């Protein structure tokens with residue numbers, strides 16, 4: 001579903017302190033946001049309801065890339081964007097339409113929620129090993 005931008009919203013980058021009892025999850029890959037991870041806290045008001053979504057840094061980067069891709073390749077207007085939680089579905093459609101991975105998707109990664117979740121956690125452990133391989137992704 002393509003939806004309109006919220007009436008108002010705020011984007012706040014935070015670092016997970018691991019204090020909440022209930023683990024936080026990323027809306028796109030459904031993976032856990034673990035202690036020490038940077039994540040985006042996106043709160044918005046849609047049709048009177050305030051909702052909060054959280055994204056892994058990597059998942060948000062893909063989301064932003066997808067948003068740009070959609071603006072470039074489709075006729076949607078600038079204030080419309082794919083609904084949160086449907087990024088992978090859209091990526092799969094884009095991959096089908098293009099006959100290949102869309103350029104915003106991590107190269108070589110299968111377009112699926114589980115694959116994305118595994119990718120995020122792999123990048124995170126690489127980063128924690130002090131490797132530079134993660135390259136900010």
Ligand SMILES: [Zn+2]
Nearest residue numbers: 026029056059
């Ligand atoms: Zn994620």
